[in-house]
Amino acid sequence: MRMASAYISQFQMTGTSLFSTYASLTGMLMLVRSMFNDLIPPELRGFIVKAFRYLFKMTSPDQLTLIVDERIGYNNNHVYEAAEAYLRTIINPAVDRLKVSKTQRQKKFTVSIEKGEEIIDTYNGTNITWRYVFEESDKDSTRSGSAKYYFQIVFEKKFKDMVLGSYLPYVMDRFEQIKSEDKVVRLYTRGGNVDDDDDNARGEWGSVRLEHPVTFDKLAMDPEQKKMITDDLDRFVSRKEFYQRIGKVWKRGYLLYGPPGTGKSSLIAAMANYLKFDIYDLEMSSIYSDSDLRRILTSTTNRSILIIEDIDCNAEVQDRELGLDLSDSRLTLSGLLNFIDGLWSSCGDERIIVFTTNHKEKIDPALLRPGRMDVHIHMSYCTPTGFKILATNYLDLNDDHPLFGEIERLIIPAKVTPAEVAEELMRSEDPAIALDGVLCLLNRKITEQQKVETKESDVQKVCKISEKEIKKVTVKNTARRKDKGNKKKKNWSTGRVF
Ligand SMILES: Nc1ncnc2c1ncn2[C@@H]1O[C@H](COP(=O)(O)OP(=O)(O)OP(=O)(O)O)[C@@H](O)[C@H]1O
Numbered sequence: 231m232r233m234a235s236a237y238i239s240q241f242q243m244t245g246t247s248l249f250s251t252y253a254s255l256t257g258m259l260m261l262v263r264s265m266f267n268d269l270i271p272p273e274l275r276g277f278i279v280k281a282f283r284y285l286f287k288m289t290s291p292d293q294l295t296l297i298v299d300e301r302i303g304y305n306n307n308h309v310y311e312a313a314e315a316y317l318r319t320i321i322n323p324a325v326d327r328l329k330v331s332k333t334q335r336q337k338k339f340t341v342s343i344e345k346g347e348e349i350i351d352t353y354n355g356t357n358i359t360w361r362y363v364f365e366e367s368d369k370d371s372t373r374s375g376s377a378k379y380y381f382q383i384v385f386e387k388k389f390k391d392m393v394l395g396s397y398l399p400y401v402m403d404r405f406e407q408i409k410s411e412d413k414v415v416r417l418y419t420r421g422g423n424v425d426d427d428d429d430n431a432r433g434e435w436g437s438v439r440l441e442h443p444v445t446f447d448k449l450a451m452d453p454e455q456k457k458m459i460t461d462d463l464d465r466f467v468s469r470k471e472f473y474q475r476i477g478k479v480w481k482r483g484y485l486l487y488g489p490p491g492t493g494k495s496s497l498i499a500a501m502a503n504y505l506k507f508d509i510y511d512l513e514m515s516s517i518y519s520d521s522d523l524r525r526i527l528t529s530t531t532n533r534s535i536l537i538i539e540d541i542d543c544n545a546e547v548q549d550r551e552l553g554l555d556l557s558d559s560r561l562t563l564s565g566l567l568n569f570i571d572g573l574w575s576s577c578g579d580e581r582i583i584v585f586t587t588n589h590k591e592k593i594d595p596a597l598l599r600p601g602r603m604d605v606h607i608h609m610s611y612c613t614p615t616g617f618k619i620l621a622t623n624y625l626d627l628n629d630d631h632p633l634f635g636e637i638e639r640l641i642i643p644a645k646v647t648p649a650e651v652a653e654e655l656m657r658s659e660d661p662a663i664a665l666d667g668v669l670c671l672l673n674r675k676i677t678e679q680q681k682v683e684t685k686e687s688d689v690q691k692v693c694k695i696s697e698k699e700i701k702k703v704t705v706k707n708t709a710r711r712k713d714k715g716n717k718k719k720k721n722w723s724t725g726r727v728f
């Protein structure tokens with residue numbers, strides 16, 4: 231026991247002295263470094279660093295090193311961005327130092343390798359070493375804080391073709407995948423609220439994270455209709471070559487129509503979450519000229535959904551005169567659509583445009599022609615299937631409940647929207663109370679409708695009565711006119727004109 235504690239204290243001593251040696255070494259290095267920086271002029275400093283690097287080259291003669299700089303002139307180097315993201319996915323226990331970060335809005339920590347660290351990746355049985363290097367920039371080292379970050383990719387020279395032809399393209403592909411997995415869908419609006427850390431602002435569009443958590447499985451819709459939509463979206467995003475081959479702009483138009491509260495906006499959010507596309511909400515009433523529109527639309531990005539809500543209301547204002555320059559100021563809805571077609575054919579890829587309306591019948595038929603809105607989706611009142619989805623979402627009710635039968639029987643005649651049902655379901659966590667609320671709602675709705683129907687039939691009765699009276703009056707008048715006409719005739723016959 232005593233031996234063990236002596237051993238431990240010796241070990242602690244050794245540990246302490248090791249630590250102090252390490253600390254003094256680090257201190258010395260820092261001193262040398264600051265002397266080096268203070269005493270040696272910057273031009274000479276770069277030269278000495280290079281010479282040292284040459285003398286103590288860490289690669290053997292049969293190894294090749296590729297340098298991946300952070301920037302190409304003023305542009306970001308895409309390979310560098312890809313490397314940063316890719317290396318995060320292959321961090322292994324051999325790495326000693328990692329960086330961890332998270333902004334206030336990010337949900338997960340970002341763990342990446344620290345400068346000076348290296349990671350060995352294995353691809354097709356070949357070891358490829360990545361080093362993350364940081365050094366003061368040779369050229370700009372007089373500027374305080376200027377620094378250069380780059381990656382070194384080190385491998386055997388004989389694998390050069392494999393690395394350039396297959397490994398790096400693989401890294402780039404993985405980067406695209408990682409980007410789409412990590413992508414936060416954003417909602418862009420003009421002049422609306424924006425996030426404090428909105429570094430995604432584009433032109434006049436400010437953006438917020440789309441916090442709408444709705445997904446297709448949460449939507450109260452017919453499962454076949456949902457499948458039709460997701461299949462259509464999948465087909466659309468996978469058909470880049472097809473659109474190129476037939477010479478069509480890679481875009482798709484959806485028209486969502488149905489009463490308020492049936493889930494049109496929710497469906498758009500579900501589409502955006504499904505595809506990880508950003509949403510641009512185009513408020514037509516805030517656009518005053520074609521040039522406005524051009525500027526606004528050119529600052530939207532690919533892989534996005536442009537929405538124009540309540541298209542029938544927009545149609546009403548379509549002929550207003552806007553601005554002062556008349557040649558450029560008349561903005562019509564069909565003009566807007568032609569304009570979008572033209573603009574996107576020159577610069578847009580993977581764009582979806584969604585129009586919503588509560589009154590499909592009010593829309594100009596020219597806007598409904600195929601090619602303009604490829605898919606028409608009717609958002610209907612709540613169905614028994616829709617109700618079950620909502621009950622699962624809101625009350626976590628997967629099995630049947632004794633009140634389900636009655637609700638399902640009444641739900642179609644009651645003509646309630648999913649929004650109204652959802653509101654009732656949110657009133658209590660107790661299924662019995664919440665479902666009772668839904669039943670009350672359905673009964674209320676049915677009674678209201680019956681009242682309306684009775685009123686309508688009363689109106690019809692009144693109309694019928696008045697119709698009868700009108701008929702009587704008309705018959706009398708006709709008889710009188712006939713009489714007059716006869717008289718006229720008579721008079722005509724007598725040659726006298728009244
Ligand atoms: N089909 C649905 N599935 C699930 N929830 C729905 C559905 N429809 C409506 N809701 C609920 O009702 C709320 C309002 O619906 P939403 O805004 O999507 O309707 P809308 O059709 O866009 O209405 P409006 O025509 O007034 O714009 C949603 O936030 C959601 O909670």
Ligand SMILES: [Mg+2]
Binds near residue numbers: 494495496539586
């Ligand atoms: Mg809406």
